[in-house]
Amino acid sequence: MVEANTRGPFAEASRIPGDTREAIARIAGVEEAGSVTYQTVEAEHQAKKLRLYVIGYEPTRPGGPPEIIEGRTLGRSHFELVADISTGLELGAKLQLGRNIFTVVGRTQYQVASGGDPAVFIALLDAQKLQFDLAPPASRVQIARGTSGPGRDTVNAVVARLQPNSSSDAVATTVKRWKHLAAITQEGQELILTRSLVDRARRQIGLFTSLLLVVSAVIIALIIYTMTMEKLKQIATLKLIGAPDRTIIAMIVQQAVALGIIGFVSGATLIFNIKDYFPRRVVLEADNVAILAAIVFSVCLVASGLGVRAALKVDPATALGG
Amino acid sequence: MTASPNSTPLVRVKNVSKHFGDGESRVDALRDVSIDVFPGQVIALLGPSGSGKSTLLNVIGCIIEPSAGTLELDGDLVFDGGWLRSDLRKLRLDKIGFIFQAHNLIPFLDATDNVALVLQLANADADTARRRALELLDYLEVGHRKAAMPANLSGGEAQRVAIARALANRPRIILADEPTAALDSKRAGIVMDLLRKVAIEQDAAIIAVTHDEKIFDRFDNIFNLRDGRLEEEHSTT
Numbered sequence: 173m174v175e176a177n178t179r180g181p182f183a184e185a186s187r188i189p190g191d192t193r194e195a196i197a198r199i200a201g202v203e204e205a206g207s208v209t210y211q212t213v214e215a216e217h218q219a220k221k222l223r224l225y226v227i228g229y230e231p232t233r234p235g236g237p238p239e240i241i242e243g244r245t246l247g248r249s250h251f252e253l254v255a256d257i258s259t260g261l262e263l264g265a266k267l268q269l270g271r272n273i274f275t276v277v278g279r280t281q282y283q284v285a286s287g288g289d290p291a292v293f294i295a296l297l298d299a300q301k302l303q304f305d306l307a308p309p310a311s312r313v314q315i316a317r318g319t320s321g322p323g324r325d326t327v328n329a330v331v332a333r334l335q336p337n338s339s340s341d342a343v344a345t346t347v348k349r350w351k352h353l354a355a356i357t358q359e360g361q362e363l364i365l366t367r368s369l370v371d372r373a374r375r376q377i378g379l380f381t382s383l384l385l386v387v388s389a390v391i392i393a394l395i396i397y398t399m400t401m402e403k404l405k406q407i408a409t410l411k412l413i414g415a416p417d418r419t420i421i422a423m424i425v426q427q428a429v430a431l432g433i434i435g436f437v438s439g440a441t442l443i444f445n446i447k448d449y450f451p452r453r454v455v456l457e458a459d460n461v462a463i464l465a466a467i468v469f470s471v472c473l474v475a476s477g478l479g480v481r482a483a484l485k486v487d488p489a490t491a492l493g494g
Numbered sequence: 495m496t497a498s499p500n501s502t503p504l505v506r507v508k509n510v511s512k513h514f515g516d517g518e519s520r521v522d523a524l525r526d527v528s529i530d531v532f533p534g535q536v537i538a539l540l541g542p543s544g545s546g547k548s549t550l551l552n553v554i555g556c557i558i559e560p561s562a563g564t565l566e567l568d569g570d571l572v573f574d575g576g577w578l579r580s581d582l583r584k585l586r587l588d589k590i591g592f593i594f595q596a597h598n599l600i601p602f603l604d605a606t607d608n609v610a611l612v613l614q615l616a617n618a619d620a621d622t623a624r625r626r627a628l629e630l631l632d633y634l635e636v637g638h639r640k641a642a643m644p645a646n647l648s649g650g651e652a653q654r655v656a657i658a659r660a661l662a663n664r665p666r667i668i669l670a671d672e673p674t675a676a677l678d679s680k681r682a683g684i685v686m687d688l689l690r691k692v693a694i695e696q697d698a699a700i701i702a703v704t705h706d707e708k709i710f711d712r713f714d715n716i717f718n719l720r721d722g723r724l725e726e727e728h729s730t731t
Contacts, residue, residue, distance in 0.1 A: 405598065411583070415615050417580075487557075489558065492594065
């Protein structure tokens with residue numbers, strides 16, 4: 173549940189009152205609900221800058237890390253932190269966020285923001301303090317002006333876990349009737365993430381991929397062409413002894429496809445082994461790999477065209493003579 | 495102009511002419527050449543560079559079409575207008591064996607596979623092709639080198655494997671382009687003996703282009719070409 177007319181804290185600013193969680197938890201079909209905050213902060217650790225996506229949640233409610241791979245989840249209400257392994261923070265490490273020092277008590281994995289910043293999880297109260305507390309001089313200015321600034325009991329969203337067999341659409345409809353809130357289902361969030369947040373990145377990667385494929389096709393074409401030119405005498409011999417064109421074409425295409433298979437297997441092995449070192453989480457699904465294989469296969473077929481053309485132009489008479 | 499044993503010629507070249515280009519750039523490579531070659535004969539085409547012997551070999555090998563005249567191979571009239579390029583390839587595969595100056599074996603196939611390849615092109619299954627290839631290598635006395643790659647064969651061995659390849663589909667016409675040019679006298683003699691053996695045992699016609707004087711006495715007939723014309727025919731038998 174997020175602020176009305178927004179697309180949630182990961183796409184736009186969303187601020188809702190902290191007590192919304194109780195109201196959400198009482199809706200029929202909701203099993204439990206938890207308030208969460210999201211913010212990006214820059215911290216320093218071992219003389220290095222760390223950009224972190226700080227998620228504040230209520231330790232006994234939904235919204236926390238989905239799994240703990242090392243250590244434990246938050247136990248105390250303050251100054252503990254669960255970090256994604258891509259932060260490089262070890263268990264027991266100390267990290268200053270705002271004016272407080274947090275201790276890493278647990279580690280999780282695959283939790284990054286859409287921009288690739290690794291996530292850390294802290295208690296909601298700590299997160300609210302980090303997000304909404306003003307620095308002392310700014311706070312003094314606010315008090316002198318007769319205002320105390322925005323209230324601290326504000327959250328960015330409420331995460332609701334539904335009871336089995338309850339309808340997410342029905343709960344979303346109920347929430348929307350309250351006018352000041354909007355509800356986004358799991359599918360809706362995934363859609364926002366893929367169609368909006370990472371869309372530009374997706375297009376950019378698509379552009380780079382297309383360029384790389386074109387360059388690869390040119391390289392494969394040149395390699396196959398060179399290899400064909402080196403075998404002109406053998407091709408002429410085959411033609412002279414009666415090999416049909418399809419046999420010669422098949423030999424060249426086989427060569428190109430073999431080159432593609434070697435490249436694809438090497439590339440796929442490399443990707444599977446290094447993908448976790450990329451800042452953004454890379455998910456490679458079987459169908460993506462299959463599509464890539466089909467593209468590589470097609471590129472090889474196209475690239476072999478130049479070699480095939482050269483081979484078909486070979487005069488069998490060149491096999492005769494020294 | 496031809497020897498005339500009592501049989502039908504396997505190769506009949508009749509009044510064949512071939513020119514390249516037209517007008518001032520016209521080159522007459524063959525002029526009214528006629529040759530008959532009979533089963534069991536081993537004949538040589540002789541002549542200086544540019545005399546037309548390679549063109550004649552290309553015409554007999556169904557690689558280039560004559561500008562005039564007719565060519566008959568084993569009773570089939572070739573280049574009569576009804577032959578497609580694919581038909582000519584099939585004809586070469588079935589009826590003609592080629593032996594090259596530099597053996598032209600496929601370097602990434604071993605001796606057996608080089609021979610078997612021709613059989614597989616003619617749709618023989620892999621086992622049959624391999625069996626026949628091994629028989630031929632034994633026949634040409636290189637069976638002990640059946641698994642050797644061309645780069646590891648001596649010149650004589652490679653040429654014998656090439657002859658085995660030329661014989662794979664049991665062709666009755668064998669065209670050899672300088673088959674002994676890369677061999678010393680002893681090995682050249684062995685290769686010529688093999689060709690003679692093939693001609694007799696398989697009732698085949700063998701036509702060789704050669705400059706190799708040390709083997710002139712191994713041919714039944716020698717045809718001299720000069721400026722595209724057949725000048726004279728020497729019978730050595």
